[in-house]
Amino acid sequence: MTLRTFVSALGVILALLLTAVAVPTAWVDQNIVKEEGFVRLAGALGRDPEFQSRLATAAVATFESSVDLPGPIQSLAAGALRSATSGMQSWSDYPQAWEETVRNSHRLNFGAVNQSEESTSSTALVLDIGPMVRLIRDHFAEATRISIDVPAESRVSLGEPSHRQLVERVAAFAPLWWVAALGALISLLLALVAARRRSLVLVFLGLGGLALAALWTAGADLAGGVVGNLSSGNGVAELFKEEFLTAAKAGFGEWTLTAAVVSGAVFVAGVIGSFVSGRRGSRSAGS
Known part of the structure; x- marks a missing residue:
């Protein structure tokens, strides 16, 4: 050679x-890693009919678990929440709420949002569904005339803290x-x-x-x-x-x-x- x-x-x-x-x-x-690419990739999920339906069902369940409704209005709330489950994807403000969910989640996981040292060291990957919960709250209030406070963020875990280290x-x-x-x-x-x-x-x-x-x-x-x-x-x-x-x-x-x-x-x-x-x-x- x-x-x-x-x-x-x-x-x-x-x-x-x-x-x-x-x-x-x-x-x-x-x-x-890049936010726009992540939003483009994950944003398409919000336009998938099957995923929309399953997401609406799960988001309503999360909303119900995050608020404490008085007994007398629980039956009234049940009807409004059933309506949200079946019709959330048709709401005009649903696409914006979903995009905000994706962007917030990306920033939380990839460090574009300032977080305390305690938060970043103790949490795993997270999905912030706060915009979806607020969307349900707004439509719930419109249907029942009942205003309910919900957390600014509704973080749910995706894995374990060690997985965040891998993402970093x-x-x-x-x-x-x-x-x-x-x-x-x-x-x-x-x-x-x-x-x-x-x-x-x-x-x-x-x-x-x-x-x-x-x-x-x-x-x-x-x-x-x-x-x-x-x-x-x-x-x-x-x-x-x-x-x-x-x-x-x-x-x-x-x-x-x-x-x-x-x-x-x-x-x-x-x-x-x-x-x-x-x-x-x-x-x-x-x-």
């Missing part, structure tokens, strides 16, 4: 290894995905410059990219299973976790599919290039 071949092979290996890290961390940074690490390191991406690009250029037959570099890059796409798919399934096993003990939090995982896997799946298509195209280009190069070599030898 010549030095040029060794350097080219090393460049291909480094490019694939760094890409294996860069792509998932870039997706996490853009769609989970992700929030710290995911934005550095560009370092791995830059390293992969430099390694790729090194492999192409050093290679005697650049078409072979494309072949191996394409094969490696297809393998990475399969690896990312398996890794996403594994990560989803681990996160799915986290218990919250609250219906709303469980619903959010289940539906968000589904949306996240679908979103990352689009990136994986794109990577597989690009890798396949690179592989085909490399094969065609090798074939053309081989024919040229044969003609040169024959002449």
Whole structure:
């Protein structure tokens, strides 16, 4: 093996290894760590009819448990709450309340909101459904003429305190995905410059990219299973976790599919290039 071949092979290996890290961390940074990406990903859940119905049922249950209604008005309240359960998703202010729920939850979990040291050290990941509870309160007051005070925040747990530490690490390191991406690009250029037959570099890059796409798919399934096993003990939090995982896997799946298509195209280009190069070599030898 010549030095040029060794350097080219090393460049291909480094490019694939760094890409294996860069792509998932870039997706996490853009769609989970960054607030707008998180809102876009989770906000779509609020437009899903089945999720809306299940969320309304769970949110009403949370509202009932957070207020102490006097006995004489409990029967009146029951009718209003049943109406909220079946019709919350049709309220004009529901989308705004859901978006606020998503934004507040992201800020609480990713540190955009100042929290006391005691709070951050003792709480797990949280879902703040305060906007949903206030929405129910407002419509309840409109229907019954009864004003009820509810907490400004209604936090429900998503997992354990150790899971918050993991999220904090992700929030710290995911934005550095560009370092791995830059390293992969430099390694790729090194492999192409050093290679005697650049078409072979494309072949191996394409094969490696297809393998990475399969690896990312398996890794996403594994990560989803681990996160799915986290218990919250609250219906709303469980619903959010289940539906968000589904949306996240679908979103990352689009990136994986794109990577597989690009890798396949690179592989085909490399094969065609090798074939053309081989024919040229044969003609040169024959002449």
